[in-house]
Amino acid sequence: MTFDIRIICDHHDTERVTAALADAFTTGTPRTYPTRDGMRTRLYLTADHKPTPTGEEPA
Known part of the structure; x- marks a missing residue:
């Protein structure tokens, strides 16, 4: 889910x-x-959770 x-x-x-x-x-x-x-910057990013490494439980 992004x-x-x-x-x-x-x-x-x-x-x-x-x-x-x-x-x-x-x-x-x-x-x-x-x-x-004009004093600052707006950042926009599309993101997703990083995949859970194999064998680890999600936090």
Whole structure:
């Protein structure tokens, strides 16, 4: 089941935030847009839970 994530962050944090989300989820290509005031960035990602490794119980 996929879901969408939207995050508003400082421009210099976009790579770090995108990498952290990719570690936690299976993500698509991030889409970035400036906020209305132009001071921050809006990140949009489509994500899914990572598959459970074979032999492990889901958390």
